[in-house]
Amino acid sequence: MTHSFQHSQPIYTQIMEIFFQRICRGELGPGDKLPTVRETAVEVGVNRNTIQRSYMEMERRGVVETRRGQGTFVTTDIELLERLRQELARNQIFLFLENMRQLGYNPFEIMSMINSSMQAKEDTNS
Amino acid sequence: MTHSFQHSQPIYTQIMEIFFQRICRGELGPGDKLPTVRETAVEVGVNRNTIQRSYMEMERRGVVETRRGQGTFVTTDIELLERLRQELARNQIFLFLENMRQLGYNPFEIMSMINSSMQAKEDTNS
Amino acid sequence: MTHSFQHSQPIYTQIMEIFFQRICRGELGPGDKLPTVRETAVEVGVNRNTIQRSYMEMERRGVVETRRGQGTFVTTDIELLERLRQELARNQIFLFLENMRQLGYNPFEIMSMINSSMQAKEDTNS
Amino acid sequence: MTHSFQHSQPIYTQIMEIFFQRICRGELGPGDKLPTVRETAVEVGVNRNTIQRSYMEMERRGVVETRRGQGTFVTTDIELLERLRQELARNQIFLFLENMRQLGYNPFEIMSMINSSMQAKEDTNS
DNA sequence: GTGGTCTAGACCACC
DNA sequence: GTGGTCTAGACCACG
Numbered sequence: 001m002t003h004s005f006q007h008s009q010p011i012y013t014q015i016m017e018i019f020f021q022r023i024c025r026g027e028l029g030p031g032d033k034l035p036t037v038r039e040t041a042v043e044v045g046v047n048r049n050t051i052q053r054s055y056m057e058m059e060r061r062g063v064v065e066t067r068r069g070q071g072t073f074v075t076t077d078i079e080l081l082e083r084l085r086q087e088l089a090r091n092q093i094f095l096f097l098e099n100m101r102q103l104g105y106n107p108f109e110i111m112s113m114i115n116s117s118m119q120a121k122e123d124t125n126s
Numbered sequence: 127m128t129h130s131f132q133h134s135q136p137i138y139t140q141i142m143e144i145f146f147q148r149i150c151r152g153e154l155g156p157g158d159k160l161p162t163v164r165e166t167a168v169e170v171g172v173n174r175n176t177i178q179r180s181y182m183e184m185e186r187r188g189v190v191e192t193r194r195g196q197g198t199f200v201t202t203d204i205e206l207l208e209r210l211r212q213e214l215a216r217n218q219i220f221l222f223l224e225n226m227r228q229l230g231y232n233p234f235e236i237m238s239m240i241n242s243s244m245q246a247k248e249d250t251n252s
Numbered sequence: 253m254t255h256s257f258q259h260s261q262p263i264y265t266q267i268m269e270i271f272f273q274r275i276c277r278g279e280l281g282p283g284d285k286l287p288t289v290r291e292t293a294v295e296v297g298v299n300r301n302t303i304q305r306s307y308m309e310m311e312r313r314g315v316v317e318t319r320r321g322q323g324t325f326v327t328t329d330i331e332l333l334e335r336l337r338q339e340l341a342r343n344q345i346f347l348f349l350e351n352m353r354q355l356g357y358n359p360f361e362i363m364s365m366i367n368s369s370m371q372a373k374e375d376t377n378s
Numbered sequence: 379m380t381h382s383f384q385h386s387q388p389i390y391t392q393i394m395e396i397f398f399q400r401i402c403r404g405e406l407g408p409g410d411k412l413p414t415v416r417e418t419a420v421e422v423g424v425n426r427n428t429i430q431r432s433y434m435e436m437e438r439r440g441v442v443e444t445r446r447g448q449g450t451f452v453t454t455d456i457e458l459l460e461r462l463r464q465e466l467a468r469n470q471i472f473l474f475l476e477n478m479r480q481l482g483y484n485p486f487e488i489m490s491m492i493n494s495s496m497q498a499k500e501d502t503n504s
Numbered sequence: 505g506t507g508g509t510c511t512a513g514a515c516c517a518c519c
Numbered sequence: 520g521t522g523g524t525c526t527a528g529a530c531c532a533c534g
Contacts, residue, residue, distance in 0.1 A: 004132055010524060025228045037507065047526045052508075060312070069506045069534040089229050093243050096222040102151045103215050107244045114240070117219050118233045256383065259531095262509060277480045289522065299511045304523075321519040321521045341481050345495050348474040354403045355467050359496045366492070369471050370485045 002045040011046055015054040023063065023074055024085045034064060034072040137172055141180040149189065149200055150211045160190060160198040254297040263298055267306040275315065275326055276337040286316060286324040389424055393432040401441065401452055402463045412442060412450040 003018070005011045022028045034040070037055060041048045055072050058064045062080050066072045075081065100110050131137045148154045160166075163181060167174040181198055184190045188206050192198045201207065226236050255270070257263045274280045286292070289307060293300040307324050310316045314332050318324045327333065352362050383389045400406045412418075415433060419426040433450055436442045440458050444450045453459065478488050 012524080021228075024230075026230070036505085038505095049527085050525060053524090055507080066507060067534095068508080068532070071506060085229055089226060089231060089239065090243070092222060092225050092229070093240055096218060097240070097243065097247075099218050100215060102147075103211055103218070104150070104152070105215060107248075110244075111237075111240065113215060114219055114223070114237065117216070117223065118236075121223075122233075264509080273480075276482070278482070288520085290520095301512085302510060305509090307522080318522060319519095320517070320523080323521060337481055341478060341483060341491065342495070344474060344477050344481070345492055348470060349492070349495065349499070351470050352467060354399075355463055355470070356402070356404070357467060359500075362496075363489070363492065365467060365471055366475070366489065369468070369475065370488075373475075374485075 002043075012050050012053040012057065015040070015044060015046075015051065016057050019054070019058060020063065020084060020088060023081065024088050028074050030074050030076045030078060030081060032074045034074065036071060138176050138179040138183065141166075141170060141172075141177065142183055145180070145184060146189070146210060146214060149207065150214050154200050156200055156202045156204060156207060158200045160200065162197060254295075264302050264305040264309065267292070267296060267298075267303060268309055271306070271310060272315065272336060272340060275333065276340050280326050282326055282328045282330060282333060284326045286326065288323060390428050390431040390435065393418070393422060393424075393429065394435055397432070397436060398441070398462060398466060401459065402466050406452050408452055408454045408456060408459060410452045412452070414449060 003014075005014050019028070019034065028034065034055070035043065037048055037051045040054075041051045044051070055064065055066065059066055059072070061084075062077065063075055063084060064072050065075055097107075097110070105113070131140050145154070145160065154160065160181070161169065163174055163177045167177045170177075181190065181192065185192055185198075187210075188201055188203065189210060190198050190200055223233075223236070231239070255266075257266050271280070271286065280286065286307070287295065289300055289303045292306075293303045296303070307316065307318065311318055311324075313336075314329065315327055315336060316324050317327055349359075349362070357365070383392050397406070397412070406412065412433070413421065415426055415429045419429045422429075433442065433444065437444055437450075439462075440453060440455065441462060442450050442452055475485075475488065483491070
């Protein structure tokens with residue numbers, strides 16, 4: 001998997017956000033080991049230092065912990081992970097509302113469209 | 127503006143979607159002239175043939191019309207544009223709900239979070 | 253001024269501490285402009301990136317603010333600077349007490365030696 | 379252990395002070411044998427002549443005695459060692475008070491901060 | 505092996 | 520000019 005990155009944002013933050021997604025979706029659970037800096041560098045096709053910086057920034061936020069000579073691990077602080085999940089959700093909502101607004105939808109229309117969309121889904125499931 | 131494209135999807139469809147966004151947001155109104163294939167090719171930094179294909183596909187869908195020797199123009203069929211707008215909105219909603227589901231949010235939670243998010247916005251505006 | 257750095261600690265933290273000292277001693281006041289990254293790099297004889305990291309870390313702590321295209325400035329948040337001053341003082345005290353302890357002095361002896369040392373100073377001044 | 383030395387002071391005096399510290403801390407007791415000049419030279423990574431000069435200066439002060447063919451030994455003159463210990467302590471105190479003064483602390487504040495710092499330590503130990 | 509630091513040199517965005 | 524990012528490649532400390 002070689003990723004394509006946006007020009008508008010630093011690569012290291014984009015990589016960080018990819019990991020945040022993986023963690024909040026449960027692909028990486030509390031205490032799980034992240035791939036090594038070198039592995040991730042090869043995987044996404046960027047320099048080791050850039051990955052290093054992503055990991056550093058994640059550690060600064062407390063989302064991961066690094067153990068010298070062993071690797072980098074998702075924190076076991078579940079409350080912090082829950083706060084992260086809420087933050088990502090808020091971001092999703094913000095971007096979504098902004099996109100819808102640009103398409104000319106007002107809050108009321110948005111709510112009703114989501115409602116019908118979710119009901120359609122439920123009908124499919126039942 | 128040089129764009130970065132996903133590997134998972136053909137570039138020409140991605141370019142098409144960019145134009146759809148611009149049209150539905152009103153940056154390009156009914157009857158407006160699109161930039162020439164040549165201009166767009168330079169702008170996004172891809173081959174002219176790829177842009178050509180995007181324009182062809184948009185014409186096939188009736189969203190734009192090409193007039194020999196004059197250029198490519200957004201359709202004046204307002205109903206069709208309205209249907210396009212709704213389609214984009216449905217896509218936005220679908221992707222949004224999927225992302226939220228992957229973050230572990232159920233429909234009820236999503237609705238309440240959107241609600242409070244929109245109220246916060248209103249409070250800011252008032 | 254080319255500095256000599258300890259091997260036991262990263263250079264970028266040592267540079268940060270030098271600036272903290274300068275700030276807390278008043279050589280650099282609130283709102284003052286720090287030398288540019290490039291100037292400091294030449295001054296202390298290390299790579300630009302290393303200085304960059306020092307400045308970054310200082311900004312992360314809120315001690316300085318960087319303005320793109322303008323430079324790096326000491327924060328005007330005086331309370332934060334006061335907390336920094338207290339932190340540096342606590343570090344000084346800790347290291348001092350540890351050194352004295354290793355020289356075999358107990359707290360009581362330390363206090364009395366400081367007392368007489370300070371009185372000697374006063375006598376000199378008066 | 380390779381040391382990093384200050385440019386502002388001769389290396390041989392800095393090496394001497396390292397030995398003074400070791401002696402006053404009890405790492406080297408009265409009558410103990412110092413490592414050979416050759417060993418120390420390798421240990422700190424400087425020229426043998428520089429180490430030689432440190433040993434000479436220490437002998438001049440009476441802190442060590444060299445016996446031809448046997449090596450260099452810490453003096454057994456305990457009173458002299460005690461005076462050395464007090465000298466080092468006075469230096470520590472002087473540097474400490476100067477640093478604190480530069481941070482803007484007056485003697486009274488310094489005393490009270492040390493007091494509370496030492497009490498905190500006692501509480502930890504008890 | 506792991507992560508952490510540092511260098512040299514490049515290009516970018518902002519003002 | 521300023522700070523910010525990225526690369527390539529080196530060396531280190533820890534386990």
